Amino acid sequence: MADDAATEVLPSRREEATEALTRLQAELGDAPNGAIVEHADAFGDVVVRVRRDAWREVAQVCKERLGFDYLCFIAGIDWMPTPLVAEEGSGDTSTPAQPKEQTYGVAGSDGRYQLFAIVESTRRKSWRLILKTDLPDDDLHADSWVAVYPGADWHEREAWEMYGFVFDGHPSLRHLYLPSEFEGHPLRKDYPLLAREVKPWPGLVDVEPMPGVAGDDETPAVEASTSDGGETA
Amino acid sequence: MTTTDLPQPGELPEIAVDPAAFGHLAGAQVNVELDTGDMVLNIGPQHPATHGTLRLVVRLDGERVVAADPIIGYMHRGYEKLTEYRTYPQITTLINRIDWLSSFANEVPFIAAAEQLMGIEAPPRAQYQRTILTELSRIATFLLFLGEMGLQVGAITPAFYGFRDREYVLNLIEAVTGGRFHPNFNRIGGIKDDLPWGWISECRGVMNKVLTSCDEFDDLVAGNPIFQKRTRSIGIIPQELGAAYGVSGSNLRASGVDWDLRRDGPKYLVYDELDWQVWTHPDGDSFSRYWVRLQETRESARMVLQLLDQMPSGPLMAKVPRIIKVPEGEVFVNTENPLGEMGYYVISKGATGPFRTKIRSASFSNVSILPWMLRGVYVPDIVTILASLYFILGDIDR
Numbered sequence: 001m002a003d004d005a006a007t008e009v010l011p012s013r014r015e016e017a018t019e020a021l022t023r024l025q026a027e028l029g030d031a032p033n034g035a036i037v038e039h040a041d042a043f044g045d046v047v048v049r050v051r052r053d054a055w056r057e058v059a060q061v062c063k064e065r066l067g068f069d070y071l072c073f074i075a076g077i078d079w080m081p082t083p084l085v086a087e088e089g090s091g092d093t094s095t096p097a098q099p100k101e102q103t104y105g106v107a108g109s110d111g112r113y114q115l116f117a118i119v120e121s122t123r124r125k126s127w128r129l130i131l132k133t134d135l136p137d138d139d140l141h142a143d144s145w146v147a148v149y150p151g152a153d154w155h156e157r158e159a160w161e162m163y164g165f166v167f168d169g170h171p172s173l174r175h176l177y178l179p180s181e182f183e184g185h186p187l188r189k190d191y192p193l194l195a196r197e198v199k200p201w202p203g204l205v206d207v208e209p210m211p212g213v214a215g216d217d218e219t220p221a222v223e224a225s226t227s228d229g230g231e232t233a
Numbered sequence: 234m235t236t237t238d239l240p241q242p243g244e245l246p247e248i249a250v251d252p253a254a255f256g257h258l259a260g261a262q263v264n265v266e267l268d269t270g271d272m273v274l275n276i277g278p279q280h281p282a283t284h285g286t287l288r289l290v291v292r293l294d295g296e297r298v299v300a301a302d303p304i305i306g307y308m309h310r311g312y313e314k315l316t317e318y319r320t321y322p323q324i325t326t327l328i329n330r331i332d333w334l335s336s337f338a339n340e341v342p343f344i345a346a347a348e349q350l351m352g353i354e355a356p357p358r359a360q361y362q363r364t365i366l367t368e369l370s371r372i373a374t375f376l377l378f379l380g381e382m383g384l385q386v387g388a389i390t391p392a393f394y395g396f397r398d399r400e401y402v403l404n405l406i407e408a409v410t411g412g413r414f415h416p417n418f419n420r421i422g423g424i425k426d427d428l429p430w431g432w433i434s435e436c437r438g439v440m441n442k443v444l445t446s447c448d449e450f451d452d453l454v455a456g457n458p459i460f461q462k463r464t465r466s467i468g469i470i471p472q473e474l475g476a477a478y479g480v481s482g483s484n485l486r487a488s489g490v491d492w493d494l495r496r497d498g499p500k501y502l503v504y505d506e507l508d509w510q511v512w513t514h515p516d517g518d519s520f521s522r523y524w525v526r527l528q529e530t531r532e533s534a535r536m537v538l539q540l541l542d543q544m545p546s547g548p549l550m551a552k553v554p555r556i557i558k559v560p561e562g563e564v565f566v567n568t569e570n571p572l573g574e575m576g577y578y579v580i581s582k583g584a585t586g587p588f589r590t591k592i593r594s595a596s597f598s599n600v601s602i603l604p605w606m607l608r609g610v611y612v613p614d615i616v617t618i619l620a621s622l623y624f625i626l627g628d629i630d631r
Contacts, residue, residue: 042562042563043565045565063477069473070476070481071478071598072479072567072576072593073479073576073591073593075578077580078589082317082588095586096319096584097585098584098588099583099584103582105562105563105580106562118565118576118578118593122476122490126497126498126499148477149477149479150474150605151480154597154598162313175306176305176306177306177309178306186311189317193314193315193317
């Protein structure tokens with residue numbers, strides 16, 4: 001993985017990332033009194049998890065003090081395990097077999113919902129910072145970034161309709177992609193992909209077992225597909 | 234959507250940034266003496282200047298735009314949700330259709346993200362061919378723009394030139410990949426096939442043709458006084474505001490920001506082995522966006538010629554397991570696509586498919602600045618501004 005020669009991150013990039021983190025720590029300080037809860041490295045990028053009440057202050061510091069003048073995006077993550085999970089080795093290719101326990105990614109999380117954003121610098125060229133904050137399940141509120149980065153407007157509308165996150169101070173949280181009557185938050189993991197619920201995955205009949213794998217003889221896939229072909233021809 | 238969804242004049246959102254902070258709009262206030270009351274004009278969802286189905290609700294005072302609200306989502310296909318139900322090789326088929334004019338360039342960052350997570354690197358020959366195909370799709374995308382921008386301001390001839398030259402480039406892409414628009418040619422760990430016999434010399438010929446036709450566009454469109462009158466100092470994007478909105482690519486470089494991920498981002502493909510330059514223009518208006526893309530088309534053609542000369546021999550695929558399982562981790566890979574910065578934030582939990590993919594598409598952020606840009610412009614300039622921003626609806630709606 002990261003220590004492999006193939007994915008060796010250029011030393012200059014690692015230094016730049018460390019510098020960005022050091023300056024951010026100098027501005028914000030670590031928890032409990034400061035804003036930074038945790039930080040980690042993701043393939044040469046710094047991932048910084050900050051306290052939710054400092055979400056807007058972080059944006060201000062990034063833009064005005066550190067020179068991160070470019071907003072890449074703001075989005076949400078739902079760490080709940082995928083409910084519709086195919087058993088590994090069952091031959092069901094309709095969904096990739098995801099782990100059933102709830103784990104959190106780089107820099108961790110306190111709960112199911114996270115808000116994350118990336119800011120970049122057009123002046124320091126290769127500078128970029130991945131920011132995350134946890135939103136408690138019962139209170140999905142965060143401060144809006146619109147006053148700092150005006151481009152946050154659409155990104156926050158998207159996160160609002162896809163995850164139900166509410167951004168305090170956003171001028172108009174309206175639907176962005178979906179019709180205004182739409183109910184539910186489609187990118188949450190418990191929102192089903194309806195096409196898969198209604199119709200069986202058509203790829204199922206094509207599944208051939210891997211040679212030498214147990215269960216090689218019990219899959220009628222090859223016969224089924226040839227007999228189907230014969231009838232239609 | 235029904236007509237009841239149409240925002241009423243009072244409901245149009247206020248724009249967060251104070252336009253007075255940027256002096257060039259000082260003359261854009263509403264003329265009090267000629268005040269005629271507001272009119273709401275609905276442009277689209279189908280309009281030739283919108284490259285798909287973008288609807289613009291503009292509130293007009295006479296010929297001037299008081300407020301504009303782009304309504305998107307007519308082509309929303311839910312790709313971020315769909316990626317959670319697909320395996321990595323299946324997803325390249327989906328992401329081909331995000332920005333359909335430069336499909337190959339869409340695949341590159343996603344494949345790079347999966348490769349980084351797996352610790353695989355594609356062999357040099359595959360990297361070179363990826364770079365060639367990315368630059369070819371950039372040329373094809375820009376040639377359409379160079380012709381079509383003329384069409385939007387009333388010059389029909391350049392459109393034919395643009396489509397003609399783009400066809401040569403699309404034929405090249407088709408000869409290699411089998412698909413004109415959706416190549417689906419990248420594989421995790423390399424590329425599917427080698428170049429066909431005779432392709433390199435044909436590609437050289439087409440690149441020289443492209444260089445010649447760029448000179449034609451220079452004369453016919455960029456040097457045309459009528460075109461300049463329609464585009465100069467129209468639709469200015471200030472540097473800081475453009476960056477804060479996330480406007481990227483040629484649109485930002487046309488505002489004088491010297492920032493190109495091919496040179497400045499984390500290393501990807503083989504751009505560091507080429508001799509090329511980043512073009513910027515200080516003005517930030519519609520004309521400079523045209524000019525920058527014209528120079529970048531030339532630069533790309535020169536890059537392809539260099540790549541053809543320098544291409545090493547060797548294998549096309551790294552050693553990759555038959556069933557692709559990506560180890561746990563998170564990575565963000567962004568690349569300089571024809572329309573701007575395209576990035577994928579891939580979160581993997583060790584399965585055959587990603588747990589979550591955030592797709593950062595260029596046009597989405599490029600278009601989000603429209604409410605600010607269109608305020609105070611005249612109605613005919615709306616079309617010029619839309620055309621010069623150059624967005625693809627699939628890239629906005631995802």
